[in-house]
Amino acid sequence: MPAKExxxxxxxxxxxxxxxxxxxxxxxxxxxTGENVGHWGSVAPASPEDREKFGLPDESYMILKGRAHKxxxxxxxxxxxxxxxxxxxxxxxxxxxxxxxxxxxx
Numbered sequence: 001m002p003a004k005e006x007x008x009x010x011x012x013x014x015x016x017x018x019x020x021x022x023x024x025x026x027x028x029x030x031x032x033t034g035e036n037v038g039h040w041g042s043v044a045p046a047s048p049e050d051r052e053k054f055g056l057p058d059e060s061y062m063i064l065k066g067r068a069h070k071x072x073x074x075x076x077x078x079x080x081x082x083x084x085x086x087x088x089x090x091x092x093x094x095x096x097x098x099x100x101x102x103x104x105x106x
Contacts, residue, residue, distance in 0.1 A: 013092050015066035023064050040064070042075035043095050054089040056096055063093035 011019040022044055023029070030038040043061035051060055061079075063086060065072045076086045084095040 011066070013066055014068060016068040016070065017066045018069060019064040022062065042078060046094055056089070056094060059097060061095040063095060067093065
């Protein structure tokens with residue numbers, strides 16, 4: 001855990017860390033098979049508060065890996081493969097359906 005996260009006790013979405021607190025709140029834990037054994041999921045459902053605050057659709061997800069995480073790029077690719085786009089809203093990264101992500105950039 002980076003020093004900043006240790007001191008503040010808070011996940012830094014720009015770090016190489018992972019938001020275990022949010023993952024656990026959603027009942028997530030290590031799973032996977034093969035090379036992904038012990039892997040924690042990359043996304044959790046966006047909270048109703050975040051969806052309202054940022055105008056996100058119901059089918060939106062919060063990215064649990066920090067941007068500097070060694071597999072952040074895999075999360076972005078996985079979301080793209082399922083028709084979603086990773087965008088930053090406030091201080092967090094979210095996965096939103098692709099057409100919405102494009103509209104919100106314009």
